Amino acid sequence: MTDNELIWRIAGGSGDGIDSTSQNFAKALMWSGLNVFTHRHYPSRIRGGHTYVEVRAKDEPVQSRGDGYNFLLALGDSFARNPQEEAYYGKEELKPLYENFDDLREGGVLLYDEGLLDDEDVDEIGLEEAAEENNWHVVPMDLRGIAKEHGREIMRNTAGIGATAAILDISTDEFEKLIKQNMSGDMQEANLNVLHDAYEAASELDVDHDIEVPEGSHDEEQVILSGSNAISYGAIDEGCRFISGYPMTPWTDVFTIMSQHLPSFGGISEQVEDEIAAAALALGASHAGVKAMSGSSGGGFALMSEPLGLAEMTETPIVLVEAMRAGPSTGMPTKPEQADLEHVLYTSQGDSARVVFAPANIRECYTQTRSAFRIAYEYQIPAIVIYDQKIQGELRNLPASHFDEEPNADPGSVLTEEEIQDAAHHSSGKFQRFLHEPEDGSNVSPRSVPGQKDGRFLATGNEHNPSGHISEDPENRIAQMNRRLNKLDDIRADLDENTSHQTYHGPEDADYGILVWGSQQGTVFEAVDRLNENGHSVKALGVSDMAPYPKEEVSKWLESVDEALVVEMNATAQFRGLTQKELGKYGDKMSSLLKYNGNPFEPAEIVDGFESSIDGEELAASNMKYVPAAGD
Amino acid sequence: MSAFSAINEEREIERDEFTPGIEPQATWCPGCGDFGVLKALKQAMPEVGKNPDEVALFTGIGCSGKLNSYFNSYGFHTIHGRSLPVARAAKLANPNLEVIAAGGDGDGYGIGGNHTIHTARENHDMTYIVFNNEIFGLTKGQTSPTSPKGHKSKTQPHGSAKSPIRPLSQQLNAGATYIARTAAVNPNQAKEIIAEAIEHDGFAHIDFLTQCPTWNKDAKHYVPYTDVQQSDEFDFDVSDRAEAAEMMRKTEERLYEGEVLTGRMYIEDERPSYGEEKRQIGEMPEEPLAERYFDEDAEWERTYDNLLEHHK
Numbered sequence: 001m002t003d004n005e006l007i008w009r010i011a012g013g014s015g016d017g018i019d020s021t022s023q024n025f026a027k028a029l030m031w032s033g034l035n036v037f038t039h040r041h042y043p044s045r046i047r048g049g050h051t052y053v054e055v056r057a058k059d060e061p062v063q064s065r066g067d068g069y070n071f072l073l074a075l076g077d078s079f080a081r082n083p084q085e086e087a088y089y090g091k092e093e094l095k096p097l098y099e100n101f102d103d104l105r106e107g108g109v110l111l112y113d114e115g116l117l118d119d120e121d122v123d124e125i126g127l128e129e130a131a132e133e134n135n136w137h138v139v140p141m142d143l144r145g146i147a148k149e150h151g152r153e154i155m156r157n158t159a160g161i162g163a164t165a166a167i168l169d170i171s172t173d174e175f176e177k178l179i180k181q182n183m184s185g186d187m188q189e190a191n192l193n194v195l196h197d198a199y200e201a202a203s204e205l206d207v208d209h210d211i212e213v214p215e216g217s218h219d220e221e222q223v224i225l226s227g228s229n230a231i232s233y234g235a236i237d238e239g240c241r242f243i244s245g246y247p248m249t250p251w252t253d254v255f256t257i258m259s260q261h262l263p264s265f266g267g268i269s270e271q272v273e274d275e276i277a278a279a280a281l282a283l284g285a286s287h288a289g290v291k292a293m294s295g296s297s298g299g300g301f302a303l304m305s306e307p308l309g310l311a312e313m314t315e316t317p318i319v320l321v322e323a324m325r326a327g328p329s330t331g332m333p334t335k336p337e338q339a340d341l342e343h344v345l346y347t348s349q350g351d352s353a354r355v356v357f358a359p360a361n362i363r364e365c366y367t368q369t370r371s372a373f374r375i376a377y378e379y380q381i382p383a384i385v386i387y388d389q390k391i392q393g394e395l396r397n398l399p400a401s402h403f404d405e406e407p408n409a410d411p412g413s414v415l416t417e418e419e420i421q422d423a424a425h426h427s428s429g430k431f432q433r434f435l436h437e438p439e440d441g442s443n444v445s446p447r448s449v450p451g452q453k454d455g456r457f458l459a460t461g462n463e464h465n466p467s468g469h470i471s472e473d474p475e476n477r478i479a480q481m482n483r484r485l486n487k488l489d490d491i492r493a494d495l496d497e498n499t500s501h502q503t504y505h506g507p508e509d510a511d512y513g514i515l516v517w518g519s520q521q522g523t524v525f526e527a528v529d530r531l532n533e534n535g536h537s538v539k540a541l542g543v544s545d546m547a548p549y550p551k552e553e554v555s556k557w558l559e560s561v562d563e564a565l566v567v568e569m570n571a572t573a574q575f576r577g578l579t580q581k582e583l584g585k586y587g588d589k590m591s592s593l594l595k596y597n598g599n600p601f602e603p604a605e606i607v608d609g610f611e612s613s614i615d616g617e618e619l620a621a622s623n624m625k626y627v628p629a630a631g632d
Numbered sequence: 633m634s635a636f637s638a639i640n641e642e643r644e645i646e647r648d649e650f651t652p653g654i655e656p657q658a659t660w661c662p663g664c665g666d667f668g669v670l671k672a673l674k675q676a677m678p679e680v681g682k683n684p685d686e687v688a689l690f691t692g693i694g695c696s697g698k699l700n701s702y703f704n705s706y707g708f709h710t711i712h713g714r715s716l717p718v719a720r721a722a723k724l725a726n727p728n729l730e731v732i733a734a735g736g737d738g739d740g741y742g743i744g745g746n747h748t749i750h751t752a753r754e755n756h757d758m759t760y761i762v763f764n765n766e767i768f769g770l771t772k773g774q775t776s777p778t779s780p781k782g783h784k785s786k787t788q789p790h791g792s793a794k795s796p797i798r799p800l801s802q803q804l805n806a807g808a809t810y811i812a813r814t815a816a817v818n819p820n821q822a823k824e825i826i827a828e829a830i831e832h833d834g835f836a837h838i839d840f841l842t843q844c845p846t847w848n849k850d851a852k853h854y855v856p857y858t859d860v861q862q863s864d865e866f867d868f869d870v871s872d873r874a875e876a877a878e879m880m881r882k883t884e885e886r887l888y889e890g891e892v893l894t895g896r897m898y899i900e901d902e903r904p905s906y907g908e909e910k911r912q913i914g915e916m917p918e919e920p921l922a923e924r925y926f927d928e929d930a931e932w933e934r935t936y937d938n939l940l941e942h943h944k
Binding site: 221222223224225229233236237239241242244261263264265266267268269270272273274276277278280281282283284285287288289290291292306307309310314400403404405406407409411414416417426427428429430449450451452453454455456457458459460461462467468469470 | 636637641685686706714720724728729914915922926938
């Protein structure tokens with residue numbers, strides 16, 4: 001736990017405006033000079049249930065959710081159904097108040113809407129005892145009453161913001177600015193009145209607490225956005241103008257953002273009948289010369305297996321996004337997990353040749369999506385960006401300048417008509433699209449695009465000769481297989497030379513290491529800082545290149561530590577398995593800390609996990625699993 | 633200037649240009665109806681004035697999937713049942729391409745049925761030829777979606793309990809705007825229908841009866857055939873949806889009674905193609921998207937200037 005930070009949690013039912021309110025709260029704090037990071041938790045339903053978002057704010061950059069929270073705004077679930085049938089539904093509207101009591105820090109503030117939640121009911125859940133025990137400051141306020149006085153009940157969330165501002169002694173200026181920016185007319189006026197009234201009412205309560213909201217300032221202009229925004233913007237800036245998809249949580253996010261913006265960039269978005277079609281359309285568009293993408297989440301991505309193999313075999317460039325959620329099967333649709341790594345690496349028949357990047361944060365979502373397009377189109381290979389429901393939904397501020405990059409619409413290794421005239425053709429006139437030994441000595445044989453004069457060739461999922469025609473000749477087979485697979489070595493060399501996607505953290509000469517991939521990186525880095533402060537000697541390596549695997553970098557790093565703990569959000573240690581397979585050793589050096597209960601790690605959990613692993617003690621927490629290194 | 637000079641090139645087109653000269657021997661069995669499709673398709677090309685470099689032919693898997701091995705154009709031999717989604721995206725990416733898709737009855741009415749329905753529904757401006765031989769040929773004679781009820785095969789040893797799919801009626805309901813049935817035994821009609829289908833501005837579906845002498849019926853089972861446009865027995869308005877539906881029902885049923893009815897079943901000229909619809913609502917650029925990537929003067933906007941404001 002660190003001091004000098006605010007972790008404000010807003011909890012209510014789906015449909016109570018929890019998401020948008022938290023976004024506004026985070027943006028306002030960013031405007032005030034703070035760094036913010038949000039953590040989002042919601043059930044797989046449209047209305048009701050327990051939804052919460054935490055906004056963590058500090059003066060220094062924040063890269064992870066925190067440990068618990070110190071301020072709870074419990075709106076209650078206004079969509080709780082059938083209150084008469086208590087036996088079945090229980091006190092559902094109270095869930096957002098009591099369900100995560102345990103995580104409210106000692107001395108924290110608990111503000112709830114007594115306009116919705118009956119005080120007698122609240123008594124029954126043992127709030128008073130818990131508050132006494134933990135020194136919580138419980139503040140019941142009739143937020144619903146304030147909202148209804150000026151407008152509609154849904155404005156309870158604006159009232160909650162006003163009350164929060166008063167209790168935490170934050171200026172309402174930025175909130176007012178936001179309301180004015182986002183709303184107009186009566187709606188704007190009503191919300192402003194609700195904000196002020198709630199502020200006044202809460203000020204009069206004079207709540208005494210120890211939370212200090214930090215103060216900060218930014219040296220340059222900031223933007224606040226999600227991983228899905230960053231992936232979409234990376235794709236657009238790299239010249240992607242075609243997307244095809246089918247809705248599935250959490251992939252829908254990227255699909256929606258792209259669909260909303262592509263037409264204004266002159267592009268095309270297609271919502272189609274299923275994910276097989278989605279991937280197939282992206283292939284068709286790419287074959288015809290357009291930079292294209294598709295994507296899905298676990299189950300939908302499974303349907304893309306065959307088109308993915310076709311892309312590999314026909315060397316048609318394509319970028320796919322896989323937004324992981326907890327599996328297997330339908331799993332837990334709105335909960336994050338990192339359990340599709342093996343799925344994405346190995347799905348589809350035959351020896352695969354694909355590229356897989358796992359960005360760890362919003363910044364990397366942008367840069368690595370751009371890398372994925374560049375590599376895919378230059379090397380004529382499918383590239384997959386795998387991320388999860390955690391990065392998809394979390395917001396974080398970063399300098400706007402990070403996106404101040406030149407666009408690149410280069411379609412890669414495609415010939416112009418003039419170049420086709422000079423290129424190799426079969427005596428029949430067919431263009432040699434799949435040369436065994438491309439003229440520049442590389443493994444990439446440049447392609448033509450339908451409509452180009454004298455560029456015709458056959459693309460086929462069958463093994464094929466240089467003109468693309470079906471061939472089962474053994475020598476041709478070996479030449480084509482080797483060329484397709486050797487592209488991966490070229491890509492590895494290209495990435496090593498141009499764009500390292502791996503991130504190092506902590507003292508270089510540390511004795512111990514924590515190895516992490518994808519979305520858990522920021523949390524691990526924060527844990528590493530705390531561990532070093534606690535006197536441990538630890539560093540971390542965040543890996544993004546899942547394929548082709550950065551063997552040299554990871555070997556070198558693993559050689560430099562005595563032991564390494566691999567942290568990932570799945571039950572079978574998939575990344576540790578991949579690392580062992582790729583490097584052929586270190587099984588006796590790597591242990592695993594795993595979590596697969598639907599919630600991402602908190603920094604303190606990694607600190608505990610690490611400490612008990614080096615002490616050889618059993619994990620105290622039951623929500624994680626520790627798997628020792630081989631031979632231990 | 634277009635980066636695709638083969639498109640709309642003004643010149644005489646010879647039928648022979650469509651023979652690849654790289655695959656002398658087709659793998660189809662002697663007497664196979666697939667030869668009839670290939671021949672009719674090649675003959676239709678000079679009539680519609682298309683040259684090999686402006687035609688993109690997408691096929692599925694099966695004997696029919698080999699069509700683009702023996703037809704000289706840009707070809708994409710995709711995966712089983714998925715020729716249509718690949719093909720229609722190529723058309724969206726470059727609407728100036730002449731896009732043709734082809735596959736068998738298992739490919740289009742079985743495994744790829746979902747795509748067949750949705751591509752027709754969207755009315756993409758393309759031609760789809762289904763080689764309907766009422767059997768799975770390449771996998772050696774299993775019952776297919778168009779095999780008659782009671783059809784016996786190694787996978788249906790007691791005779792199929794399923795009624796066959798009604799491909800024409802299904803396409804009418806799905807939204808295809810040109811629907812015809814032709815047969816390999818009638819090459820002249822086949823050529824004409826293919827040429828009409830290519831020139832039709834919308835989704836043209838051709839159910840092409842192809843005999844499979846090895847695993848199913850040989851050519852003589854499809855003779856005699858009746859062209860419904862030339863028969864006095866069938867006086868119906870091909871642009872009238874209700875009359876077309878009735879004609880299709882008869883055509884589908886009589887095939888299994890041994891009577892081969894062929895011809896144009898439904899033609900709707902008014903409905904805009906999908907590309908036109910998308911351009912209408914501002915979701916597709918006026919100029920072919922594919923051209924932009926070859927245009928050195930094209931401007932590529934970036935998100936920093938256009939989308940970041942909202943996040944500040």
